[in-house]
Amino acid sequence: MDIxxxxxxxxxxxxxxxEKLAIEDVSFSVxxxxxxxxxxHTGSGKSTVLQHLNxxxxxxxxxxxxxxxxxxxxxxxxxxKSIRQKVGIVFQFPEQQLFEETVLKDICYGPMNFGVxxxxxxxxxxxxxxxxxxxxxxxxxxxxxxxxxxMRRVAIAGVLAMQPDLIVLDEPTAGLDPRGRKEMMDMFYRxxxxxxxxxxxxxxxxxxxxxxxxxxxxxxxxxxxxxxTPREIFADAEKLKQWDLSVPEVVHFQRLLExxxxxxxPVVCLTxxxxxxxxxxxxxxxxx
Amino acid sequence: xxxxxxxxxxxxxxxxxxxxxxRAKLLFVFIFIGIIFLAxxxxxxxxxxxxxxxxxxLSGVTIRFLIKGLKPVMIIIAITFVLQIFFAREGDIIVDxxxxxIYEEGVRQAIFISTRFLLLVFMTSLLTLTTTxxxxxxxxxxxxxxxxxxxFPAHELALMMSIALRFxxxxxxETDKVMKAQMARGSDMSSGPLKDRLKAVVPLMIPLFVNxxxxxxxxxxxxxxxxxxxGEGRTKxxxxxxxxxxxxxxxxxxxxTVLLVLLRG
Ligand SMILES: Nc1ncnc2c1ncn2[C@@H]1O[C@H](COP(=O)(O)OP(=O)(O)OP(=O)(O)O)[C@@H](O)[C@H]1O
Ligand SMILES: [Mg+2]
Numbered sequence: 001m002d003i004x005x006x007x008x009x010x011x012x013x014x015x016x017x018x019e020k021l022a023i024e025d026v027s028f029s030v031x032x033x034x035x036x037x038x039x040x041h042t043g044s045g046k047s048t049v050l051q052h053l054n055x056x057x058x059x060x061x062x063x064x065x066x067x068x069x070x071x072x073x074x075x076x077x078x079x080x081k082s083i084r085q086k087v088g089i090v091f092q093f094p095e096q097q098l099f100e101e102t103v104l105k106d107i108c109y110g111p112m113n114f115g116v117x118x119x120x121x122x123x124x125x126x127x128x129x130x131x132x133x134x135x136x137x138x139x140x141x142x143x144x145x146x147x148x149x150x151m152r153r154v155a156i157a158g159v160l161a162m163q164p165d166l167i168v169l170d171e172p173t174a175g176l177d178p179r180g181r182k183e184m185m186d187m188f189y190r191x192x193x194x195x196x197x198x199x200x201x202x203x204x205x206x207x208x209x210x211x212x213x214x215x216x217x218x219x220x221x222x223x224x225x226x227x228x229t230p231r232e233i234f235a236d237a238e239k240l241k242q243w244d245l246s247v248p249e250v251v252h253f254q255r256l257l258e259x260x261x262x263x264x265x266p267v268v269c270l271t272x273x274x275x276x277x278x279x280x281x282x283x284x285x286x287x288x
Numbered sequence: 289x290x291x292x293x294x295x296x297x298x299x300x301x302x303x304x305x306x307x308x309x310x311r312a313k314l315l316f317v318f319i320f321i322g323i324i325f326l327a328x329x330x331x332x333x334x335x336x337x338x339x340x341x342x343x344x345x346l347s348g349v350t351i352r353f354l355i356k357g358l359k360p361v362m363i364i365i366a367i368t369f370v371l372q373i374f375f376a377r378e379g380d381i382i383v384d385x386x387x388x389x390i391y392e393e394g395v396r397q398a399i400f401i402s403t404r405f406l407l408l409v410f411m412t413s414l415l416t417l418t419t420t421x422x423x424x425x426x427x428x429x430x431x432x433x434x435x436x437x438x439x440f441p442a443h444e445l446a447l448m449m450s451i452a453l454r455f456x457x458x459x460x461x462e463t464d465k466v467m468k469a470q471m472a473r474g475s476d477m478s479s480g481p482l483k484d485r486l487k488a489v490v491p492l493m494i495p496l497f498v499n500x501x502x503x504x505x506x507x508x509x510x511x512x513x514x515x516x517x518x519g520e521g522r523t524k525x526x527x528x529x530x531x532x533x534x535x536x537x538x539x540x541x542x543x544x545t546v547l548l549v550l551l552r553g
Contacts, residue, residue: 056468081476089467
């Protein structure tokens with residue numbers, strides 16, 4: 001399912017003294033099966049953009065194409081449920097959306113809203129709870145007795161169990177421990193690869209953006225200011241600075257190394273392994 | 289979704305109404321609520337309405353904005369208006385359709401009651417729109433202070449109020465957030481049969497309550513570790529000062545009272 005935003009503008013509380021232009025003239029597309037990361041300083045409009053992807057917000061100007069549906073500014077849209085089934089959004093701090101008596105019921109809530117049978121929903125819950133790294137025993141507990149990290153995983157399982165075509169992640173790992181963070185990101189990446197799912201990830205971690213994404217979109221003060229592959233984006237640290245962003249640690253290290261040794265790398269390395277391999281080639285086997 | 293609702297919100301600006309002492313504004317609104325019941329005919333209601341419009345003008349808020357922001361309240365007023373028209377059984381009949389009869393007195397009463405309600409809502413909204421929650425609380429505490437002698441918990445009451453007011457916007461934002469999260473999971477609160485819609489409220493209310501309790505606990509702890517132990521001997525950072533204009537505002541109400549009494553039929 002292809003997604004594209006065309007000159008999207010959104011004003012919160014349009015027509016009141018609290019009116020606030022949150023995003024303006026934002027256009028980009030996410031072809032089916034692509035992994036796109038959106039990065040940008042806090043308040044740059046990332047979450048606002050995300051909410052357009054399943055018609056939770058309707059643009060005040062421009063249009064959003066979601067598969068075979070188009071949501072246009074100023075036009076009443078019917079039957080949004082079919083859009084919402086195809087696009088699963090994991091919000092910032094999704095643990096706040098848990099409400100059922102048991103984890104099982106909470107995970108079944110989404111699928112059953114979209115007409116999946118109870119039987120099938122339960123099967124999905126059993127499957128997805130393990131996918132997010134929890135054991136099946138947890139299904140019968142109250143979600144409110146879990147730790148913050150476990151609640152997060154349950155909430156994510158609840159969205160994944162809807163089995164959407166596009167998964168939208170708004171800082172899914174904020175506040176998790178480093179290991180949990182990596183597990184979670186690896187799991188999303190695996191889903192993306194195995195099932196050819198489209199992914200949109202909002203993140204403050206330049207590392208995650210550089211390692212997982214096919215394409216990076218940069219937001220700054222409500223506008224899309226840049227778009228490109230991770231290698232293109234992170235090649236120019238100076239440019240990123242003007243948008244209050246930085247390069248991943250590895251790239252920073254590579255630059256220091258280049259500066260110190262005078263040996264210039266032909267490409268920007270996005271992982272440590274890549275950097276070591278490049279170095280070996282450039283220096284003729286000289287250890288780092 | 290909730291962002292247009294202005295009830296209980298403050299709009300920063302620098303109008304005459306904004307500069308008034310919160311105590312003056314509180315007294316003003318309370319007295320206004322009292323004297324509006326003096327009105328009992330068109331002239332008196334007209335005078336009260338004119339007075340309200342003048343107050344709105346002095347606060348720099350536009351009437352259009354007030355009406356838009358108070359839409360839910362407007363709906364309630366509209367419903368009472370209709371009910372009033374159909375249920376009053378006095379005066380001459382003006383419309384008789386067999387199954388409904390509308391009486392002249394019913395229309396009169398409906399207009400008066402909705403006007404009164406509307407003016408009350410406008411005035412109270414003006415208070416919150418032009419006064420920060422914190423000044424409202426300061427004002428209220430200061431007004432209630434004399435009652436401390438008879439063991440009235442003025443400080444606690446003011447504190448409770450300020451906390452409640454402080455969290456209204458937070459709660460609204462959170463409602464919006466949780467509502468969106470559940471809508472993304474296929475919940476539908478805006479269509480379908482009533483029974484389903486009521487059911488859709490549960491996934492919204494439970495997270496809100498859970499979060500509210502959690503926040504209350506955090507707040508209590510945060511206050512305690514910063515040494516809060518009630519109002520006893522607590523000094524004030526913000527001091528209230530009464531100006532000539534505050535007296536003037538209250539005097540204008542005396543004027544209105546006299547006018548209403550004279551116009552009363
Ligand atoms: N409900 C709302 N009402 C009014 N303004 C809002 C609302 N939500 C966001 N905004 C404003 O819109 C702008 C963009 O907000 P948004 O939440 O999209 O930023 P973000 O890039 O997701 O930031 P963060 O990285 O902190 O999550 C901000 O200036 C914010 O103040
Ligand atoms: Mg955000």
